[in-house]
Amino acid sequence: xxxxxxxxxxxxxxxxxxxxxxxLPWYAAPAIAVAALALSAVxxxxxxxxxxxxxxxxxxxxxLVGLFAAANVVEGRRSARNRTWSALIxxxxxxxxxxxxxxxxxxxxxxxxxxxxxxFQTSMNNIGAxxxxxxxxxxxxxxxxxxGIATLITVPLGVLCAIYIVEYGRGKFAFTIRFFVDVMTGxxxxxxxxxxxxxxxxxVSPWFNDxxxxxxxxxAALALSxxxxxxxxxSTEEMLRLVPAPLxxxxxxxxxxxxxxxxxxVLPTALPGIVTGVMLxxxxxxxxxxxxxxxxxxxxxxxxxxxENSQSSLSLFVYQQAGDASKYAPARAWTAALTLVxxxxxxxIAAKLLARRNRLSR
Amino acid sequence: xxKRVSASNVTAYYGGFKAIENINLTVEPKTVTAxxxxxxxxxxxFLRSINRMHEVLPGARVEGSLTIDDQDIYDRDVDVTAVRxxxxxxxxxxxxxxxxxxxxxxxxGLKLNGVRKKSILEDAAEKALRAANLWGExxxxxxxxxxxxxxGQQQRLCIARTIAVEPQVVLMDxxxxxxxxxxxxxxxxxxxxxxxxxTIIIVTHNMQQAARVSDRTAFFSIEKTGDPGRLIEYDNTxxxxxxxxxxxxxxxxxxxxx
Numbered sequence: 001x002x003x004x005x006x007x008x009x010x011x012x013x014x015x016x017x018x019x020x021x022x023x024l025p026w027y028a029a030p031a032i033a034v035a036a037l038a039l040s041a042v043x044x045x046x047x048x049x050x051x052x053x054x055x056x057x058x059x060x061x062x063x064l065v066g067l068f069a070a071a072n073v074v075e076g077r078r079s080a081r082n083r084t085w086s087a088l089i090x091x092x093x094x095x096x097x098x099x100x101x102x103x104x105x106x107x108x109x110x111x112x113x114x115x116x117x118x119x120f121q122t123s124m125n126n127i128g129a130x131x132x133x134x135x136x137x138x139x140x141x142x143x144x145x146x147x148g149i150a151t152l153i154t155v156p157l158g159v160l161c162a163i164y165i166v167e168y169g170r171g172k173f174a175f176t177i178r179f180f181v182d183v184m185t186g187x188x189x190x191x192x193x194x195x196x197x198x199x200x201x202x203x204v205s206p207w208f209n210d211x212x213x214x215x216x217x218x219x220a221a222l223a224l225s226x227x228x229x230x231x232x233x234x235s236t237e238e239m240l241r242l243v244p245a246p247l248x249x250x251x252x253x254x255x256x257x258x259x260x261x262x263x264x265x266v267l268p269t270a271l272p273g274i275v276t277g278v279m280l281x282x283x284x285x286x287x288x289x290x291x292x293x294x295x296x297x298x299x300x301x302x303x304x305x306x307x308e309n310s311q312s313s314l315s316l317f318v319y320q321q322a323g324d325a326s327k328y329a330p331a332r333a334w335t336a337a338l339t340l341v342x343x344x345x346x347x348x349i350a351a352k353l354l355a356r357r358n359r360l361s362r
Numbered sequence: 363x364x365k366r367v368s369a370s371n372v373t374a375y376y377g378g379f380k381a382i383e384n385i386n387l388t389v390e391p392k393t394v395t396a397x398x399x400x401x402x403x404x405x406x407x408f409l410r411s412i413n414r415m416h417e418v419l420p421g422a423r424v425e426g427s428l429t430i431d432d433q434d435i436y437d438r439d440v441d442v443t444a445v446r447x448x449x450x451x452x453x454x455x456x457x458x459x460x461x462x463x464x465x466x467x468x469x470x471g472l473k474l475n476g477v478r479k480k481s482i483l484e485d486a487a488e489k490a491l492r493a494a495n496l497w498g499e500x501x502x503x504x505x506x507x508x509x510x511x512x513x514g515q516q517q518r519l520c521i522a523r524t525i526a527v528e529p530q531v532v533l534m535d536x537x538x539x540x541x542x543x544x545x546x547x548x549x550x551x552x553x554x555x556x557x558x559x560x561t562i563i564i565v566t567h568n569m570q571q572a573a574r575v576s577d578r579t580a581f582f583s584i585e586k587t588g589d590p591g592r593l594i595e596y597d598n599t600x601x602x603x604x605x606x607x608x609x610x611x612x613x614x615x616x617x618x619x620x
Binding site for chain 2: 170244246247248249250252253255256257260261265268269271
């Protein structure tokens with residue numbers, strides 16, 4: 001790109017006589033596309049070197065070349081470049097969306113098999129390899145409780161930490177906190193699981209449990225908190241920094257104390273962004289398998305008490321079912337995966353709506 | 363209601379940089395005082411040090427003494443929020459709170475300082491909006507967002523917000539620089555009315571505006587870039603614009619500066 005700019009600088013384009021320019025007819029682009037696909041199909045099937053995927057890929061390349069050539073002849077070089085780049089950008093977009101569509105489609109089509117009422121009402125307790133039923137009720141309860149507790153722990157902690165860094169922190173101490181939050185972002189989930197296993201399950205939990213270590217949903221929530229905290233701190237920090245300084249000054253100039261300015265002016269302004277950050281953290285935590293497996297055990301029975309005994313979660317359920325030696329297990333795994341995605345989606349939409357309700361309708 | 367502001371030997375710093383040096387000036391109650399001068403001469407810095415907004419920036423500090431009716435606002439035991447409630451400020455760019463409605467914006471100062479009673483807030487909002495010449499335009503849409511108003515209306519909303527807390531001094535930092543001539547006129551008219559109740563200090567780059575609205579004018583200037591700003595001349599507006607006693611002032615107002 002830079003070379004084209006400099007070449008324009010050194011040799012300014014001649015002033016056009018007319019502001020009008022020749023344009024390709026509207027049907028040119030679709031016609032070139034059809035021709036490119038046809039040509040590519042002839043080449044691919046004629047030589048017998050590939051299938052439909054190659055036809056599309058080759059067709060796309062031929063389309064770009066053909067479009068550039070046609071536009072170059074009729075409309076000139078600048079316009080040809082414009083058309084080619086637009087077409088490239090659009091195809092990149094399609095390329096980026098394809099995996100997403102594919103994932104959603106696979107989940108829905110394979111998950112639909114066991115998407116019945118029974119799945120949401122039963123657990124895997126006493127379900128053997130030959131039993132077709134069984135469900136994820138216990139896993140859904142586990143996910144909701146563990147992620148819920150983790151959110152209750154991390155949102156106040158993370159938002160307050162971000163407020164400290166942005167509004168109060170000066171000098172070395174704030175810098176150190178930021179540095180360690182960055183380091184925390186990179187902690188692998190298995191390490192956070194091991195940390196909670198060593199600290200909470202093996203050392204702290206025996207105090208409450210007659211001296212024996214115990215798995216619990218709460219331990220899983222702690223491990224998820226370690227993973228969620230840096231995400232929430234960093235995203236909240238970015239959002240708080242985006243709040244314009246004149247808004248804070250406007251509030252100070254009214255004699256509003258700093259803490260109240262933060263609470264009533266800065267936070268509401270940044271709220272939609274903070275909610276997005278929290279939802280990203282929740283989505284990440286809900287998908288974590290390893291820490292839950294390490295510290296919550298992943299029992300097959302329904303256990304609504306997060307503070308005692310083993311609990312499962314949806315992602316752990318998917319992991320267990322996908323590897324289970326039963327012909328009915330894969331269907332349960334797919335449905336659980338679909339449920340997990342739907343759950344996160346519903347939570348995200350609900351949070352966005354709640355955050356928007358506080359803002360004024362434009 | 364209105365109070366006398368006097369500065370003696372006020373020097374302000376941004377970290378190691380000295381922005382203004384030894385400013386001595388007294389502003390009488392119920393007058394409009396204009397601060398004029400070239401960019402970077404410290405007018406805004408001086409204005410912001412009058413209600414202790416200067417120190418909001420990290421590393422910024424003020425020396426010397428600034429008194430409001432013989433009370434030094436830089437005394438150790440002075441509550442900063444009380445100072446800012448007494449001395450309101452209107453900024454260069456209108457800055458209504460985006461998450462609040464027009465009504466909430468006007469009463470933000472009262473509400474955030476603990477006034478809860480709805481009838482008091484409603485009365486205060488109407489009074490402030492009327493004083494800011496905005497009531498007629500917004501009375502039917504008080505629940506709509508403040509950010510949805512036009513630039514001139516937003517600035518008058520910010521003025522309403524400032525006078526709703528009933529300060530004694532109102533500082534204005536180039537309040538019309540982002541506005542069209544009609545909105546500017548509306549705000550200048552407003553200053554004439556507000557003069558009955560408040561002491562007004564305004565920073566402006568528009569010398570016609572200074573001549574139109576102010577009773578007294580202070581001219582600030584710097585020797586060269588990097589030097590602290592100083593007060594060159596402070597006198598009745600009439601005198602400054604017709605017969606200034608310092609050559610530098612004359613050069614500036616006649617456009618021969620620099």
